[in-house]
Amino acid sequence: MMDMYPKLLVDERGKKYLLKKDVKKFGTDLGVVELEEVGKTYYSHKGYKFYLVEPTMYDFLKRMKRNVTTLLPKDIGFILARGGIREGETVVEAGVGSGALTMYLSNAVGKSGRVIGYDIRVESLKVARRNLLMVGAIKKGDKIVGLDEEFDDDVEVEDGLFNVTLKLGDVREKIDEKDVDVIVLDMPDPWNVIENAKKVLNKKRGRIITYLPYIEQTKKVVEKLKEEGFWDIETYELLERVIEISEKGVRPSTRMIGHTGYITFARVPPEESEDDSES
Numbered sequence: 001m002m003d004m005y006p007k008l009l010v011d012e013r014g015k016k017y018l019l020k021k022d023v024k025k026f027g028t029d030l031g032v033v034e035l036e037e038v039g040k041t042y043y044s045h046k047g048y049k050f051y052l053v054e055p056t057m058y059d060f061l062k063r064m065k066r067n068v069t070t071l072l073p074k075d076i077g078f079i080l081a082r083g084g085i086r087e088g089e090t091v092v093e094a095g096v097g098s099g100a101l102t103m104y105l106s107n108a109v110g111k112s113g114r115v116i117g118y119d120i121r122v123e124s125l126k127v128a129r130r131n132l133l134m135v136g137a138i139k140k141g142d143k144i145v146g147l148d149e150e151f152d153d154d155v156e157v158e159d160g161l162f163n164v165t166l167k168l169g170d171v172r173e174k175i176d177e178k179d180v181d182v183i184v185l186d187m188p189d190p191w192n193v194i195e196n197a198k199k200v201l202n203k204k205r206g207r208i209i210t211y212l213p214y215i216e217q218t219k220k221v222v223e224k225l226k227e228e229g230f231w232d233i234e235t236y237e238l239l240e241r242v243i244e245i246s247e248k249g250v251r252p253s254t255r256m257i258g259h260t261g262y263i264t265f266a267r268v269p270p271e272e273s274e275d276d277s278e279s
């Protein structure tokens with residue numbers, strides 16, 4: 001994983017730096033550190049302590065390039081858990097944005113599953129492609145379907161999952177995949193996707209998940225889901241509080257994120273059975 005930035009340098013204050021694998025010397029305001037093996041403690045020329053370790057996916061999420069608002073861990077985690085997204089499933093996602101959610105979807109469905117990420121913006125797809133390449137969700141040289149462009153990648157992850165396909169496309173018009181287990185929509189007008197979603201979702205376990213910043217949008221999507229017979233519909237908003245623990249005492253941080261989005265979950269209706277005789 002994360003072959004391009006396989007090193008995470010952490011100073012005594014907890015400040016973190018993602019470093020390229022060939023970096024052997026790094027300068028900070030706490031001095032210059034000579035770096036060798038990952039998994040060791042080093043000291044700068046000023047005597048400050050540093051850890052050199054592997055970054056987690058969370059470290060990468062916090063520092064990756066982005067050109068749209070990305071989902072936060074609290075919402076990503078709940079989408080995976082309440083959505084019941086598991087190994088082997090086929091997930092369609094739109095829009096991919098910078099690929100924050102895509103990274104975690106890729107991990108959840110594993111080697112035997114796949115994630116197909118749509119976006120209508122080439123710039124979003126290119127940023128997502130780069131991020132996903134670095135975490136081994138896509139392979140060096142992989143193209144974006146629908147975009148006639150070759151990529152000359154300088155990153156190669158050997159043991160990635162390689163289970164994500166990126167597509168330039170509007171899911172309001174068409175979803176190419178069939179027998180889809182989960183559709184996740186982080187886009188402004190998901191109600192325009194519900195009819196397409198209903199056609200391609202697996203009737204045994206197909207689910208849809210939408211993420212929207214406004215309650216008016218959420219009401220509109222829920223009304224459309226009901227109209228199309230979707231069931232097990234639930235909407236959530238999650239609040240996160242960081243707890244500060246110090247000598248003086250323990251209390252929630254005085255600052256918190258006020259609002260991110262409303263997350264709605266629903267299941268597709270099964271087909272009518274052919275035998276409609278009453279027993």
Ligand SMILES: C[S@@+](CC[C@H](N)C(=O)[O-])C[C@H]1O[C@@H](n2cnc3c(N)ncnc32)[C@H](O)[C@@H]1O
Nearest residue numbers: 070071095097098099100101119120124170171
């Ligand atoms: C807020 S961003 C998604 C962020 C993403 N969830 C992440 O965590 O990085 C919304 C994205 O939806 C894309 N989008 C909007 N309408 C779309 C549509 N009809 N089909 C596909 N993508 C769409 C936009 O181009 C934009 O990149």
